[in-house]
Amino acid sequence: MRTGGNDERVQEPVAKIDRLIHEPSRYTLMAYLYVVEVADFLFLLRQTGMTWGNLSAHLGKLEAAGYLVIEKEFLGKKPHTTVRLSDEGRNAFEEYRGNMRRALDSLPSK
């Protein structure tokens, strides 16, 4: 059916959208990390305006999915946490962008 075909064309890219990244806070984190090589925890905290707990929770989820590499080190006696996108995370984000673009482009104009 023609209508069904259209629905499939619209729904297919939407179905492929990575829900883990699609959550606004995690999208923001992934986007920040996509444009830099590495950032520390404080930088992400300041730039995103998230609370400490929120940021930790979202980073934890992204790390569990293999999208992030979180490294802990000591600068003098102070703990320091750096975060960067893994190759898998970078690929996933690029794929997410492509899927979003296709999903939005498939919508008819007003």
Place this chain on the structure above:
Amino acid sequence: MATDVNLKEIQRKVYMSFFQDGLWDIFLGLCVVEWGLGMFTDLAYLSGVFFIGTYFAVFGIKRWLTYPRIGYVRFSATRVREIKGRFFILLTVTALLGVGVSVLWGIGPRPQWLVHYFPLMLNGMAAALVCFGAYWVRVNRFYLHAALIFLGAVFHLWLGIRWGFGFIGAGGIIVLIGLALLVSFLRKYPRMAEETHGEDRR
């Protein structure tokens, strides 16, 4: 595409975080002041030493003052190469202009118009370099700094104030702008408590 626009905006926001503490404004202002002071003394050759010393001091101060407040970020190797490339071009153009002006000034006899408008030319070139810098780093307030540097020569030619004072005045205003930004930055971003730097709250 909305996500692309946002990425560019985020990239810009991250990049701008390097300039929000006002330290680069203070650096530029001090260099301009030093240049003006150099005109009243025989120590103009120290400008290079001052420039290099202050340049590295900015990085030291950033490490001590800025990073503990807004955190640390490192750009991708491609982006770093791009920034370094632009900075290298700016330094090369500055050096070439410096050599060009010296040669122009050194060959005699100097035409009257050159002598009269030399301050305007020199300040204009310095202002143009700051404009290039402003364009490349995309920090609009550096255009204001460029205008102030140019106005230093305008005031010298039309109001009769000494050329060096034009530099000192312009540099002083730029330093004040930088200090105002620094104070605002320090108030906006207090140093985080030591325990919040680690994973102990996770």
